[in-house]
Amino acid sequence: MRNVELHFLVCSYFLVVSDQRHMYVTFTRRNRERCSRVFFFSSMAGIDGEKKSVLEMVQADGTDEGCVTFVLHEEDHTLGNSLRYMVMKSLDVDFCGYSITHPSESKINFRIQTRGGVPAVEPLRRGLNELSDVCQHVLNTFQRSVSEFRSQQDDVMD
Amino acid sequence: KTGAKMAATMSNVDEIRNRVILGEFDIKNVHTTDYPGNYPGYDDTWNLQKFQKNFRIDVVQMDETSLEFDMVGIDAALANAFRRILLAEVPTMAVEKVLIYNNTSIIQDEILAHRLGLIPIKADPRLFEYRSAGDEEGTEIDTIQLQLKIKCTRNPRATKDSADPRELYLNHMVYSKDMKWAPIGNQADVFADANIGPVHGDILLAQLRPGQELDIVMHCVKGIGQDHAKFSPVATASYRLLPEITLMETVEGEKAERLKRCFSPGVIEVENHGGKVVAKVVNSRLDTCSREVLRHDDLKNAVKLARVRDHFICSGVTSHSKNTDC
Numbered sequence: 001m002r003n004v005e006l007h008f009l010v011c012s013y014f015l016v017v018s019d020q021r022h023m024y025v026t027f028t029r030r031n032r033e034r035c036s037r038v039f040f041f042s043s044m045a046g047i048d049g050e051k052k053s054v055l056e057m058v059q060a061d062g063t064d065e066g067c068v069t070f071v072l073h074e075e076d077h078t079l080g081n082s083l084r085y086m087v088m089k090s091l092d093v094d095f096c097g098y099s100i101t102h103p104s105e106s107k108i109n110f111r112i113q114t115r116g117g118v119p120a121v122e123p124l125r126r127g128l129n130e131l132s133d134v135c136q137h138v139l140n141t142f143q144r145s146v147s148e149f150r151s152q153q154d155d156v157m158d
Numbered sequence: 159k160t161g162a163k164m165a166a167t168m169s170n171v172d173e174i175r176n177r178v179i180l181g182e183f184d185i186k187n188v189h190t191t192d193y194p195g196n197y198p199g200y201d202d203t204w205n206l207q208k209f210q211k212n213f214r215i216d217v218v219q220m221d222e223t224s225l226e227f228d229m230v231g232i233d234a235a236l237a238n239a240f241r242r243i244l245l246a247e248v249p250t251m252a253v254e255k256v257l258i259y260n261n262t263s264i265i266q267d268e269i270l271a272h273r274l275g276l277i278p279i280k281a282d283p284r285l286f287e288y289r290s291a292g293d294e295e296g297t298e299i300d301t302i303q304l305q306l307k308i309k310c311t312r313n314p315r316a317t318k319d320s321a322d323p324r325e326l327y328l329n330h331m332v333y334s335k336d337m338k339w340a341p342i343g344n345q346a347d348v349f350a351d352a353n354i355g356p357v358h359g360d361i362l363l364a365q366l367r368p369g370q371e372l373d374i375v376m377h378c379v380k381g382i383g384q385d386h387a388k389f390s391p392v393a394t395a396s397y398r399l400l401p402e403i404t405l406m407e408t409v410e411g412e413k414a415e416r417l418k419r420c421f422s423p424g425v426i427e428v429e430n431h432g433g434k435v436v437a438k439v440v441n442s443r444l445d446t447c448s449r450e451v452l453r454h455d456d457l458k459n460a461v462k463l464a465r466v467r468d469h470f471i472c473s474g475v476t477s478h479s480k481n482t483d484c
Contacts, residue, residue: 078242085235088193089204133206134236138229141215145227149217 057121068120070110076100080108086134087127092118171197173464178399180463182452190233190467218471226473228400237397237470244395246383249288250478251281251302253376253388260373263332265364270374273364274306275388277334278357278477279378285349289379298343302354302378305340308332310366330366335359337376357478395474399465401445407460409437417460420451443471 056071072079080098087096095113112120173179175197179186194202212231219226229237256271263270281302289300310329323330334356341349364372383390403425409417414437418426427440447465452458 076242078239078247081235082239085190085233086204089202091194091203130204130206134209137206137210137213138215138232138236138240141213142227145215145217146220149220153220 064117065119065121066114066117068112070112070124071107072110073107075108076106080110082131083110083127086131087112087123089130090123090126092116093123096123175200176467177402177464178467180447180449180465182449182458187467190235223477224473224475226471229397229470229472231468232470233468234470237472241395241397241472244392244474245390248391249283249380249382250389250391251279251283251286251378251380252386253277253279253304254379254381255296255377257375257377258373259375260371262370263364263366263372264370270364270372274337274374274376275386277337277361277363279304279355280352280357280478281349281354281378282352283380286380288381296377296379298345300379301342302345303340303342304337304355304376304378306332306337306363306372306374306376308336308366309371310368312368327366327368331362332364332366332372333359334361334363336363340375391476391478393475393477395472397470397472399467400469400471401442401447402464402466403439403442403445404462404464405437405439405460406462409457409460410434413437413457413460416454417451417457420454420457422446422448 054073056073058069058071059065060067077100080100084096084098087093092114093112094115095111098108098110100108110124112123114120114123174187175192178188191197192200192202196202209231214230215227216230217225217227253274256274258267258271261267261270265273279302286302287300289296293300308329310327313326313328316325320326337356339354366372381389403421411434414428414435417437418428420426422445424441425439425445426437428435429438430436447463449463451461451463
């Protein structure tokens with residue numbers, strides 16, 4: 001069992017996993033995927049909260065760390081498509097795609113295949129950070145434009 | 159980008175990267191292809207500085223209920239994510255629990271409760287918390303209490319033989335302005351100047367006749383559109399790509415007039431150049447891209463219809479009367 005620590009940024013409206021939370025790894029078996037190693041990353045919600053996993057990693061046997069499918073719970077096209085775009089824009093990603101397993105279940109399978117032996121977690125983490133930066137910049141630009149428009153309107157009315 | 163371009167068109171590669179071409183039977187270059195490695199000679203890796211330099215937002219029109227602005231330099235995936243978030247993940251306050259103490263009108267309880275839930279409530283959701291799961295009563299930090307108590311009576315002052323319900327009865331139409339705010343806890347002090355209640359007072363809820371009455375208490379909570387559409391802050395949020403119309407050859411005379419009629423009004427103007435009338439693209443933003451011009455055999459080769467891939471004209475209409483940034 002390997003201990004891997006992931007840090008996620010808080011971006012409002014996206015993954016609601018706050019950073020620096022301690023995560024623990026449990027073993028379970030998934031018949032569908034025929035994998036030997038499945039990692040569950042759960043967040044401990046409060047003192048006695050139930051453990052709801054936000055992100056799972058599924059890796060097929062025999063491949064390196066570069067080809068991983070992440071299962072993101074409680075997500076849909078809103079995060080899937082925008083994250084796919086950000087991850088595709090990075091140089092060491094060979095393949096990136098997402099799919100919604102079934103419209104009644106709110107989870108997405110997000111697959112990243114890297115080249116050059118880079119672990120797939122790297123582009124994912126970078127993509128999330130960059131997405132959060134983009135959204136912050138868009139928000140700032142929007143607020144600036146709105147206040148400029150408002151002051152323009154006030155000038156016209158005076 | 160809205161001017162007429164009769165000069166040389168851009169190179170093929172640029173066109174595939176930047177324009178969505180509207181053809182007669184299909185639409186070409188729909189998907190984003192500028193990922194690193196696709197085009198030799200182009201560096202398409204994500205660069206925040208390059209994005210920040212090219213990105214801009216221009217607010218075109220803004221008033222109490224609607225907003226139209228342009229986002230230039232962003233990809234469709236992100237623009238769509240913003241649109242989805244506006245519709246489904248921006249919280250508002252709406253009626254969730256309806257406690258019906260007396261309802262003798264002909265509107266059934268559940269129908270009336272459904273109608274009450276859909277009424278937009280004027281309250282800033284940022285000042286409230288979400289209700290914790292399993293909490294039935296609600297506290298002052300997460301609930302707004304509204305009351306609707308109305309009884310229909312016969313109008314004693316009506317003339318003997320009038321048939322107009324407006325004269326015969328008092329309170330026979332129940333409007334949303336009859337919903338009154340009942341502050342709980344310290345809400346009366348905290349929200350003293352923000353008059354909490356329905357945004358519009360003229361929404362008809364029910365009709366009554368003498369002897370029928372409604373005695374209802376409503377609890378409003380904070381929620382998001384994903385849970386129920388009543389929590390969606392926008393009536394709708396949509397975007398479209400900026401159209402671009404390029405004239406490939408000079409169009410003059412009677413053909414120019416026909417060309418003008420193929421587009422939405424204001425897109426193509428006909429000008430007089432030395433005795434001949436010539437068509438000129440004035441404002442392609444107004445076009446609705448109906449591709450009508452491609453139905454005319456003699457005009458379809460004169461025009462190239464395209465959309466600019468990273469220029470989004472976004473518009474949103476809200477029913478909640480606050481147009482702050484979402």
